Amino acid sequence: MEEMTDALRRAFPFWEHLSQAEKERLVDHTRPLHYPKGGSVHRGDEDCVGILLVKKGQLRVYMLSEDGRDVTLYRLFEGDVCILSASCVLEAITFDVCIDAEEETDVFQISSQTFRALSEQNIYVKCYGYQLTTTRFSDVMWTMQQILFMRADRRLAIFLWDEISKSGSDEIHMTHEQIARYMGSAREVVSRLLKYFASEGIVTLFRGGIRIVDKNKLRGLI
Amino acid sequence: MEEMTDALRRAFPFWEHLSQAEKERLVDHTRPLHYPKGGSVHRGDEDCVGILLVKKGQLRVYMLSEDGRDVTLYRLFEGDVCILSASCVLEAITFDVCIDAEEETDVFQISSQTFRALSEQNIYVKCYGYQLTTTRFSDVMWTMQQILFMRADRRLAIFLWDEISKSGSDEIHMTHEQIARYMGSAREVVSRLLKYFASEGIVTLFRGGIRIVDKNKLRGLI
Numbered sequence: 001m002e003e004m005t006d007a008l009r010r011a012f013p014f015w016e017h018l019s020q021a022e023k024e025r026l027v028d029h030t031r032p033l034h035y036p037k038g039g040s041v042h043r044g045d046e047d048c049v050g051i052l053l054v055k056k057g058q059l060r061v062y063m064l065s066e067d068g069r070d071v072t073l074y075r076l077f078e079g080d081v082c083i084l085s086a087s088c089v090l091e092a093i094t095f096d097v098c099i100d101a102e103e104e105t106d107v108f109q110i111s112s113q114t115f116r117a118l119s120e121q122n123i124y125v126k127c128y129g130y131q132l133t134t135t136r137f138s139d140v141m142w143t144m145q146q147i148l149f150m151r152a153d154r155r156l157a158i159f160l161w162d163e164i165s166k167s168g169s170d171e172i173h174m175t176h177e178q179i180a181r182y183m184g185s186a187r188e189v190v191s192r193l194l195k196y197f198a199s200e201g202i203v204t205l206f207r208g209g210i211r212i213v214d215k216n217k218l219r220g221l222i
Numbered sequence: 223m224e225e226m227t228d229a230l231r232r233a234f235p236f237w238e239h240l241s242q243a244e245k246e247r248l249v250d251h252t253r254p255l256h257y258p259k260g261g262s263v264h265r266g267d268e269d270c271v272g273i274l275l276v277k278k279g280q281l282r283v284y285m286l287s288e289d290g291r292d293v294t295l296y297r298l299f300e301g302d303v304c305i306l307s308a309s310c311v312l313e314a315i316t317f318d319v320c321i322d323a324e325e326e327t328d329v330f331q332i333s334s335q336t337f338r339a340l341s342e343q344n345i346y347v348k349c350y351g352y353q354l355t356t357t358r359f360s361d362v363m364w365t366m367q368q369i370l371f372m373r374a375d376r377r378l379a380i381f382l383w384d385e386i387s388k389s390g391s392d393e394i395h396m397t398h399e400q401i402a403r404y405m406g407s408a409r410e411v412v413s414r415l416l417k418y419f420a421s422e423g424i425v426t427l428f429r430g431g432i433r434i435v436d437k438n439k440l441r442g443l444i
């Protein structure tokens with residue numbers, strides 16, 4: 001009980017703005033919960049499990065398409081607070097995500113009803129919810145940046161693969177400028193990616209060309 | 223002046239929680255501003271123009287990759303409030319976006335400094351900022367769902383359908399490049415799909431635009 005109160009005080013910056021009665025209400029409606037590895041925590045709009053404070057383990061938050069493909073948005077670890085599992089409480093959230101436990105995970109769960117009631121009567125609680133959601137927005141934007149714009153690495157990998165398949169040689173004698181033109185990209189982008197491929201041990205670079213040193217890794221990018 | 227005060231009162235739910243001095247400060251640091259069609263409003267972390275209340279016109283908020291490709295996140299119209307143009311004020315926002323005026327656009331601009339000062343002294347202002355950002359998060363998630371999971375042909379069909387529904391005309395005067403930008407796709411993809419739509423008798427293509435010739439078939443793709 002004391003461990004829990006302590007954890008809540010440390011996790012929530014609005015704690016000092018709560019009345020004694022509000023603090024008690026929060027503690028009374030918080031409970032420890034365990035999710036087994038691989039267990040489902042939250043499924044779109046089917047439930048509203050509430051705010052989860054991660055004590056141990058890992059939660060994965062992801063989007064699911066109708067045909068079952070998924071995209072990881074971000075992961076939460078010890079000390080993180082999961083807010084999208086209480087998306088029903090925050091009316092400005094109109095989308096749904098899924099959340100799974102990636103490891104054996106222990107959390108403190110604050111019920112949605114309690115969080116809703118507190119955020120309606122205390123502006124600091126409400127503000128905390130939206131501020132935390134904005135932090136997750138930042139996480140998602142970082143992920144999207146990778147997904148949407150990192151496609152260039154795949155295009156380059158495909159290009160290199162095609163070249164060595166065509167020529168039967170492991171060496172490609174082309175400048176970065178020429179490759180960029182073939183790919184419809186910019187020289188700077190190609191140079192940056194080739195440097196990255198080199199640091200990953202996929203290629204080595206030499207004057208006027210590229211040597212593929214790990215075909216399996218290259219293939220893995222396609 | 224009175225028009226401006228009126229607009230602020232209507233736009234901001236925190237208005238009633240402001241002291242008289244805070245109201246005066248807000249009004250004193252708000253000014254009308256015009257952006258020409260195509261003009262840049264905000265560029266990543268290069269500036270912090272403040273909160274923009276759209277009076278007339280349209281703002282487009284988008285992500286830009288290093289090699290210049292862009293993905294539209296959402297659009298703002300009359301009566302909407304642009305918050306990411308003041309991202310420097312909200313510390314939970316750690317990403318950057320770009321904002322352009324898509325039409326001749328008139329706004330009321332509240333300076334970043336003023337909004338920062340008000341949100342530091344008044345929790346209702348701060349809460350408003352984060353709540354509005356969460357609403358935009360919802361917009362972005364909707365867009366991402368389209369981009370990541372929906373087949374490009376369906377997205378193009380939805381786009382064309384929306385355009386003719388908005389304009390009431392069967393003709394869309396846009397280049398493939400422009401459509402690709404709106405859809406967060408590539409010109410080559412749009413051109414290939416339009417050629418396919420044409421071969422199916424759904425559209426005919428003319429220089430600078432597209433004519434929808436079979437609305438039922440188009441609808442069937444949605």
